[in-house]
Amino acid sequence: MAERYSSFQQGGTMWLLQRITAAFLIVVLAFHFFLLHFVHHADEVSFLMSSGRMETWTYYSLMILFLLTATFHGVNGVYNALINQGLSGTKRTVIKWTLILASIILIVQGFRTANAWAGIPLY
Template sequence: MLNFPRILTGEGVLLNAMTWLLQRISAALLLVVLGIHIWALYVFNTSEVISFSEARARLSSAPYVLLYVLLLFFGLFHAFNGVYTVMVDMGLKTRKTTIGILIILGTALFGIGVYSIIQFIM
């Protein structure tokens, strides 16, 4: 029989401890990644309105691409896990359905985000 690592086992599929931990890790990373994002847009950026060409220039370097993918991923995880937490706090009963919807929604937004990034690179 396959011996799954302990991380993937436990109570149901909810993995409370792991989502809690990921929420902390994503929070810590967002402090950095979002910080750079805002800094890049407001401080580093000289012109009044952000233009396509500027954005494209930034995204021509690999670290920036990575930065935005991470920002997207952790931002979405943090946001949607946060929403889920609020709902459970309020006494949510239909947990599995909600998780399903949130995952689909999150994945969709991630797809949209990645699509946008690709648009800049191409």
């Protein structure tokens, strides 16, 4: 029988966070799909409508949480997949810090975009 190998330590914090963020993303993506494909069809969605949704603190908060969890889940998954493929040493360190930097840039730009849609000043 084949051995199961994972860079996650089962029962560890990162293992648990990966599963929690996956469950959260499934729920938020279902909400998004329902709202933007059944309640409002794609041809009805406009920038003004999106801006109006972002001006409510509940929707804004949900989208910020979505940004943070999606970034964590994606980057953590890619990093661990690379470790599972044998990434180690200096390459592992370089990839880790590159992914961290990319995450920071993505989150900062995501906040800037969300704030612009919500009418929150960027300064």
